[in-house]
Amino acid sequence: MNISSAFLVLLTRALLAEVCEALNVSVIPGPVAVVPQGHNATLTCRVTQRRRPSSLLVLRWLFSLEAGQEQLIVRMNVRRAQVYGNYTRRFHQPKVSFFEEKEGETYNLLIFNISVEDRGHYTCKVQEITKHHSRWRAFSNGTATTELRGKSVEALLMLDLSAGVPL
Ligand SMILES: *[C@@H]1O[C@H](CO)[C@@H](O)[C@H](O)[C@H]1NC(C)=O
Ligand SMILES: *[C@@H]1O[C@H](CO)[C@@H](O)[C@H](O)[C@H]1NC(C)=O
Ligand SMILES: *[C@@H]1O[C@H](CO)[C@@H](O)[C@H](O)[C@H]1NC(C)=O
Ligand SMILES: *[C@@H]1O[C@H](CO)[C@@H](O)[C@H](O)[C@H]1NC(C)=O
Numbered sequence: 378m379n380i381s382s383a384f385l386v387l388l389t390r391a392l393l394a395e396v397c398e399a400l401n402v403s404v405i406p407g408p409v410a411v412v413p414q415g416h417n418a419t420l421t422c423r424v425t426q427r428r429r430p431s432s433l434l435v436l437r438w439l440f441s442l443e444a445g446q447e448q449l450i451v452r453m454n455v456r457r458a459q460v461y462g463n464y465t466r467r468f469h470q471p472k473v474s475f476f477e478e479k480e481g482e483t484y485n486l487l488i489f490n491i492s493v494e495d496r497g498h499y500t501c502k503v504q505e506i507t508k509h510h511s512r513w514r515a516f517s518n519g520t521a522t523t524e525l526r527g528k529s530v531e532a533l534l535m536l537d538l539s540a541g542v543p544l
């Protein structure tokens with residue numbers, strides 16, 4: 378094996394390693410969260426395995442019913458600005474609050490006054506992006522979902538007590 382082919386092997390390994398290590402996104406609690414009616418719930422989106430320290434994250438929390446269309450709850454863009462989406466408009470009171478808890482790693486969605494209407498799937502979608510030749514490019518994506526569940530007040534309370542969900 379000459380020098381150039383050895384270099385090629387190394388290069389290929391490096392590329393493979395990059396492809397395999399995708400962004401790791403998880404939602405806590407998950408895959409199911411049970412919250413008593415009238416309580417506030419905090420859903421945490423945890424992002425690990427970022428590939429570049431200098432990268433920026435674009436993050437979205439989305440809501441969807443079983444087979445329904447996804448609705449935007451909140452989006453954090455490259456400037457870290459928070460844009461509340463469509464989803465919150467149907468509530469009269471402030472319904473959610475979004476905040477970064479641990480810089481670059483945990484992003485919380487606080488949902489106020491849980492009711493049966495809040496049942497559904499909450500998805501956190503993350504893109505890791507960098508600027509390359511003055512253009513933003515996504516080079517790693519990650520997604521995770523949790524399901525907020527409950528049929529009636531009784532069922533919610535019962536499940537909460539038996540499961541000991543810390544909320
Ligand atoms: C992804 O992160 C979660 C928690 O943040 C961890 O439990 C899990 O093991 C990680 N997965 C991989 C493939 O590293
Ligand atoms: C939910 O949050 C609101 C606003 O911070 C607070 O006033 C209320 O007491 C909280 N409700 C519960 C059940 O903790
Ligand atoms: C806002 O909601 C309407 C209907 O609920 C939908 O048609 C539209 O695509 C939504 N827009 C965005 C940006 O999500
Ligand atoms: C919580 O939501 C219920 C409806 O699900 C409403 O009747 C009640 O007034 C709300 N409480 C607060 C503090 O907004």
Ligand SMILES: *[C@@H]1O[C@H](CO)[C@@H](O)[C@H](O)[C@H]1NC(C)=O
Pocket residue numbers: 504515516517518
């Ligand atoms: C990340 O997602 C965006 C849009 O959803 C897509 O255009 C892009 O190709 C994805 N990139 C990777 C590395 O998966």
